[in-house]
Amino acid sequence: MSKLLVKERDVVVPGEDIVEGMDYLPSKGTYREGDKIVASQLGLVRIDGKVIKVIPLSGKYAPKRGDTVIGKVIDVLMSGWRIDIDSAYSAMLGLKEATSSFIARGADLTKYYDIGEYIAVNITNVTSQKLIDVSMRGPGLRKLEGGCFIEVNTSKVPRIIGKQGSMISMIKQATDCRVIVGQNGIVWISGTPEMEAIAIDVIKKIAKEAHIPGLTDTIQTYLDKKVPKKKIVEPKAEEQEKKPEVKDTEEKKETPSKEEKK
Structure with missing residues (x-):
């Protein structure tokens, strides 16, 4: 049987043992060493069922009213x-x-x-x-419900959203995906599997290149290459030929024949 060596919200330091035994699973901020789960960073212990994580004391999302x-x-x-x-x-x-x-x-x-x-x-x-x-x-x-989740650094969230939502709107329109960007760095994406993959790729690219000038144009070009252009459905040749025939028929009805004139 596993033994918890700390309590929920205890502060741990890198290398500190958190659990002895194999009943728990390591998650963010922890790793397994033999039959123990060990902290890999300074932070607060979070116990989520059988999953152990350590939330860093710095560099994490700071909740604000209105977010x-x-x-x-x-x-x-x-x-x-x-x-x-x-x-x-x-x-x-x-x-x-x-x-x-x-x-x-x-x-x-x-x-x-x-x-x-x-x-x-x-x-x-x-x-x-x-x-x-x-x-x-x-x-x-x-x-x-459905869709998928990715995590980004909270400092990159404003760049992903863009001025007045311009960047995220561009991604939504190009991929037809529903996207919600949380201020805590968690992003939800829902669409077809192909478009979800493209949206994830683009969001990660924005987070990685957030410091580069002209990023909006770069992302637009990237999306143009990644997303197949929507096909414009043109009317069939047969339908195009039928239109003048109908018009001719109407004209024939309106124009009296030579016999009628007599």
Whole structure:
């Protein structure tokens, strides 16, 4: 049987043992060494079921009121849902902020959002004690079903979105994908498998080359090469020939014959 050597939200340093045994899986900020899971960076321990991760104390997303983020449901409580927003602290989605529908007391909350599901939420409050409240009342805030997720550095998010959403709009139009970019660096993409792959490739390219001038033009050219141009369906030759025939027939009806003139 595995043994947890630390508690949730304990601060660990690189090389510190977190778990003994094989019942847990290492994730971000950790690695396996023999039958132990060890921290690879300074940060806070996060225990998500049987998955162990370490959230860095620096260089991570700092929640701000008004931000739209993508989070994962990690717990269902009597009063709502606890959400992992990939920050040092989890967020709370209360019943009143979860849906416009009335939720009866004692209702099965997993019918709305279950553990492991992803949702797009808006941060409504951050207290000095780092208690974070989120809401799903607003445009584009919903459960994210299907599609795929990628993570980018939070410092690259403004470049991916672009001025007034210009960059992300360009990606959406070119790939016909639905895309939500969370301020916490998590991006959701939903479309055909081929277009999802192109959108992911483009977003990673933007994150990698965010410092390069003229990036918008570079990405537009890149998309033009990657995305096949939509075919313009032209009318068939037979249909084109039928049109003048109809016109001629009408003209013949209107023009009296020589016999009629007599």
